[in-house]
Amino acid sequence: MASVEFIGVEKVFPGGVTALADFSVTVPDGEFVVLVGPSGCGKSTSLRILAGLEEPTGGRVRIGDRDVTSLSPQDRDVAMVFQNYALYPHMTVFDNMAFALRMRKTPRVEVARRVEEAAAILDMTPLLGRKPRELSGGQRQRVALGRAIVRKPAVFLFDEPLSNLDARLRVQMRGELARLHSRLRVTMIYVTHDQAEAMTLGDRIVVLKDGRIQQIAAPMELYDRPVNSFVAGFIGSPAMNFLPLDSPGSGLAGVASAGQTPPEGAVLVGIRPEDVVPSPQGALECTCEVVEVFGNEKIIHLRTADGNLLVVRVEPSTPASIGGGARVDFRRGRCHFFGRAGERL
Ligand SMILES: Nc1ncnc2c1ncn2[C@@H]1O[C@H](COP(=O)(O)OP(=O)(O)OP(=O)(O)O)[C@@H](O)[C@H]1O
Ligand SMILES: [Mg+2]
Structure with missing residues (x-):
């Protein structure tokens, strides 16, 4: 040894x-x-x-x-x-x-x-x-x-x-x-x-x-x-979502829905697929592009109104159909913030 x-x-x-x-x-x-x-x-x-x-x-x-x-x-x-x-x-x-x-x-x-x-x-x-x-x-x-x-x-x-x-x-x-x-x-x-x-x-x-x-x-x-x-x-599957913080309909709206404020110098918000939650009054308006059914979970690929991709992990019973609309929020406090060089802030 x-x-x-x-x-x-x-x-x-x-x-x-x-x-x-x-x-x-x-x-x-x-x-x-x-x-x-x-x-x-x-x-x-x-x-x-x-x-x-x-x-x-x-x-x-x-x-x-x-x-x-x-x-x-x-x-x-x-x-x-x-x-x-x-x-x-x-x-x-x-x-x-x-x-x-x-x-x-x-x-x-x-x-x-x-x-x-x-x-x-x-x-x-x-x-x-x-x-x-x-x-x-x-x-x-x-x-x-x-x-x-x-x-x-x-x-x-x-x-x-x-x-x-x-x-x-x-x-x-x-x-x-x-x-x-x-x-x-x-x-x-x-x-x-x-x-x-x-x-x-x-x-x-x-x-x-x-x-x-x-x-x-x-x-x-x-x-x-x-x-x-x-x-x-790199760590986590599906991978963390990254959204630019200058996109009002997705990045900024998501951060606000999580009750967070981006720190000085942040350009990207990261949110894991399990930290995006469907909700009827959700702050992000999206269209559903892909639905993957795994039995124990569903992975949904959403397109936000301002054009960003958001991969979401939900319960298998959550309704989702390709082409349908969906509203989501980010889970409280779960946003990760990154600066221009990719560093965590
Ligand atoms: N004998 C060698 N001569 C020149 N370059 C080499 C040699 N062996 C490895 N390299 C280079 O060194 C780098 C690291 O190689 P390495 O084999 O350690 O990668 P790795 O992380 O194991 O990749 P993989 O997941 O593909 O196995 C690569 O750019 C590779 O091309
Ligand atoms: Mg190797």
């Missing part, structure tokens, strides 16, 4: 691409941290630097009380699970999981003990004799996890490990990862571009954009108090 520290890490690739700039994160021992951000923002690069697969062009990396910046990957005591988990096709599940231990000349009895233990944790015991082609996608993913678990690393690194799975399996494996963490209590660093995975798995979330950290916070802090309009728009 160990803590992890990135201290002012920088990575500039040959050719001048800055993948990470001034990247500083401290992960206490046993924490589950999720790095999230759009494609190309530097997520994999940060994990590869921690694993020793890539050398930073600046800064230091520490694992536990050791500076590992110039240590080779095998001396770092980390195990990485990748998106394409590349199992050895001709080996059984047992042999796939045992492979790294045998390479290290671990005694036979110890290998068997660790593989059986990992298989039990992952509910894979009956499958140990099978080959990867005889497994479902989710089961293969569990073998990849098993390969990491048997090594008993100080730190687990996950690079989008669930993105090859279908939506249902992804949710199931998400639950299994959460259980795995609460059982092992090992430091885990998990990379994803999926904000739902980040919110549900992370003790804390690091939001990255263009190689720069935007915010580090616990999930609900991130959701309730995003530091800028990028984080506000």
Whole structure:
């Protein structure tokens, strides 16, 4: 078990691409941290630097009380699970999981003990004799996890490990990862571009954009108090609505209906879909353009009289029809305000 520290890490690739700039994160021992951000923002690069697969062009990396910046990957005591988990096709599940231990000349009895233990944790015991082609996608993913678990690393690194799975399996494996963490209590660093995975798995979330950290916070802090309009728009689904504050029929009317006053310098108001409420006397007059029925909720896309789009989450019983009119208010005190540079005000 160990803590992890990135201290002012920088990575500039040959050719001048800055993948990470001034990247500083401290992960206490046993924490589950999720790095999230759009494609190309530097997520994999940060994990590869921690694993020793890539050398930073600046800064230091520490694992536990050791500076590992110039240590080779095998001396770092980390195990990485990748998106394409590349199992050895001709080996059984047992042999796939045992492979790294045998390479290290671990005694036979110890290998068997660790593989059986990992298989039990992952509910894979009956499958140990099978080959990867005889497994479902989710089961293969569990073998990849098993390969990491048997090594008993100080730190687990996950690079989008669930993105090859279908939506249902992804949710199931998400639950299994959460259980795995609460059982092992090992430091885990998990990379994803999926904000739902980040919110549900992370003790804390690091939001990255263009190689720069935007915010580090616990999930609900991130959701309730995003530091800028990028984080506000990235976390949450459907995304937060943004309206210009110079639009009297939508932005300004909405803010007034919430009983708020925009702070000095605010140019945008942000309002989450669940914080827009239909009401017969609502201050915003809209037309309904799209209705999405999910069973447990309805998502309605409204067009305000002055032309802005407003996505609203409502009870499934709320009446809504395409082309129909609707009036809405913003929930009291729920407006987020942003300045010209996107900063939270
Ligand atoms: N070996 C390399 N040489 C040059 N540029 C690279 C190299 N590897 C990555 N990059 C660039 O560095 C940036 C960050 O890449 P990285 O793979 O860390 O992104 P990511 O956040 O993991 O994206 P994704 O979600 O698509 O996996 C990108 O602009 C990428 O093109
Ligand atoms: Mg990546």
